[in-house]
Amino acid sequence: MSKKPKIIKSFISISIIISLLLLTGCAFKDIDKRMFVVGIGIDPSEKIENGFKVTLKLAKPVGNVKEATEPTYVYLSHDSESVAEAIRSMVTHIDKVVDFAHNRIIMLNKDLLSQDLDTFMDFFTRRGDIQLISYVAVAESTAEEIITFEPVAETPTSIALSNYFDNTGTESPFVITTFLFEFRREVLGKGKDTILPIVEIDENGTEFVIHKSIILKRNTQPVELNSVETKYFNSLMNKAKGFSYKIKEDGLILILNIDTVKMKYNIILDEGVPPRIDMTITKFGVIGESNKRLSLKHLKKYDEISAIEMKKKVIELLTKLQENDVDPFGFGLRYRATRLSYEGMIEEWDRIYPEIEFNVTLKVDLKSTGAIE
Numbered sequence: 001m002s003k004k005p006k007i008i009k010s011f012i013s014i015s016i017i018i019s020l021l022l023l024t025g026c027a028f029k030d031i032d033k034r035m036f037v038v039g040i041g042i043d044p045s046e047k048i049e050n051g052f053k054v055t056l057k058l059a060k061p062v063g064n065v066k067e068a069t070e071p072t073y074v075y076l077s078h079d080s081e082s083v084a085e086a087i088r089s090m091v092t093h094i095d096k097v098v099d100f101a102h103n104r105i106i107m108l109n110k111d112l113l114s115q116d117l118d119t120f121m122d123f124f125t126r127r128g129d130i131q132l133i134s135y136v137a138v139a140e141s142t143a144e145e146i147i148t149f150e151p152v153a154e155t156p157t158s159i160a161l162s163n164y165f166d167n168t169g170t171e172s173p174f175v176i177t178t179f180l181f182e183f184r185r186e187v188l189g190k191g192k193d194t195i196l197p198i199v200e201i202d203e204n205g206t207e208f209v210i211h212k213s214i215i216l217k218r219n220t221q222p223v224e225l226n227s228v229e230t231k232y233f234n235s236l237m238n239k240a241k242g243f244s245y246k247i248k249e250d251g252l253i254l255i256l257n258i259d260t261v262k263m264k265y266n267i268i269l270d271e272g273v274p275p276r277i278d279m280t281i282t283k284f285g286v287i288g289e290s291n292k293r294l295s296l297k298h299l300k301k302y303d304e305i306s307a308i309e310m311k312k313k314v315i316e317l318l319t320k321l322q323e324n325d326v327d328p329f330g331f332g333l334r335y336r337a338t339r340l341s342y343e344g345m346i347e348e349w350d351r352i353y354p355e356i357e358f359n360v361t362l363k364v365d366l367k368s369t370g371a372i373e
Contacts, residue, residue: 035060035074035096038159039105041143042120044112045079052120053079054086055144057105058098059159075148083123101129104162106136106180107143107199113214113222117187125184134180135165138214140200151207161199164210173231173240174211190346191333193217193326195233198224215326223324225317232317235261236281237329244288249305252292256306256366258285267335269352276357277331281314283362287369294369303364311362318358325354 035058045051060072076093080086091098106124124130139146146161154160163169165177176197186194198212211227213234225233234240235258243258265279287294287302294302321327332349339345 033096034099035094036099036102038073038102039107039147039161040103040124041107041109041139041147042083042112043109043143047079048081051079051081052083052086053077053144054083054090055147056087056090056098057147058094059102073150077144083120087123100127103130103134104159104166105147106134107139107146108136108196109139109143110214110222113138113216117216121184121187124180131181132179135162136178136180136183137161137165137197137199137210140198146199146201146208149201149208153207161208164208165197171241172211173234173243174227175240176213176230176234177238187216187218189333191327191336191349192330193328195225195328215321215324215328217326220325223321223326228313229317229320232313233328236263236314243283243285245306245310247302247306247309253290254287254302254306255289256285256364257288258283260284265331265334267331267338267356274357275352275355276359278359279314279361281360281362282365283310284365284367286367290369296369299366299369303366306364306366307362310364311360314360314362315358318360322354322356322358327353331356 037056038059039057041055041057043053043055045053047053055075055077058074058076060074074094076090078086078090078093080089087098112120124134151160164175176195178194178196183194183196186192193215195213195215197210198214200209200212201207202209211230213225213230215223215225217223231240231243235243239261241259243261245256245258247254247256260283262282262284263279265277268276268278283306321329332346332353335349335352336345
């Protein structure tokens with residue numbers, strides 16, 4: 001009986017060894033046999049009806065980064081009836097493996113936003129390698145022009161466009177950030193509409209300019225936000241830092257630097273009263289510039305003046321979104337999450353939203369007048 005367990009163990013050990021010998025190696029390929037996609041642009045095709053023109057920005061491997069004096073990229077473009085077919089065709093145009101694992105940017109042409117987004121975005125949302133790292137943006141001109149543009153400040157070891165969105169470079173309330181997984185969730189979901197940054201090139205043709213945004217909703221015309229509206233939305237929704245505001249009052253001009261923004265709201269749907277959203281916003285900061293001498297004892301006055309002006313801008317933004325029937329703040333999502341689900345719930349909110357009132361309470365808390373009075 002004592003030999004039986006030993007025989008079984010020996011049999012298992014031999015089986016494992018034989019299995020290991022039969023295993024093949026991984027399909028690893030050296031880095032010099034790979035080209036990494038760092039940007040993808042999608043435009044309507046001018047050659048194929050209802051087709052797409054896909055542009056890839058690929059980074060060429062460099063042996064010594066210090067020897068590279070300028071960004072080294074290769075650009076491929078192809079027209080096809082679908083994005084997947086276009087990319088599959090472009091893979092045959094180069095002698096290396098096309099690797100998407102480092103792609104950070106998916107740039108969309110504005111003209112595509114009024115189409116069925118699932119048609120051309122399905123290829124990307126099915127890929128597991130770029131879901132958590134790729135940002136989605138909209139080109140002011142064409143996606144090809146934005147993807148192939150190389151700003152003067154771009155270095156060989158950096159992708160300038162992705163630096164705007166990943167918080168490792170510039171941090172600005174004008175820059176909206178939307179990941180690929182967020183884009184799909186909000187486009188397909190109910191209660192919150194997706195918002196994307198708009199990318200353009202400056203008049204001198206030397207740098208990117210990103211200070212506007214656009215809101216997408218199914219079966220609704222896209223709604224564009226200007227730079228001021230984008231700044232207010234981003235500071236309220238995403239608590240974006242670097243918010244500044246100019247105040248004018250009786251010859252006094254103040255530039256406020258807001259470093260912290262807090263927002264909370266409740267949806268009130270009590271019987272017998274009009275539906276409303278009670279929103280409380282608090283902004284903390286300092287006075288960064290003034291055309292007159294200031295005194296600390298008048299800080300409360302500056303708080304009140306600033307709050308009145310900012311409240312007007314917030315209400316203007318909320319009203320514009322409501323009038324265009326878009327909801328990037330996700331009020332509808334909060335409505336669904338805080339009530340028991342029932343049949344027709346989405347339709348009920350669609351009826352309430354255009355009529356809802358916004359009761360905004362905005363407070364400004366200035367900590368100082370700067371280093372001097």
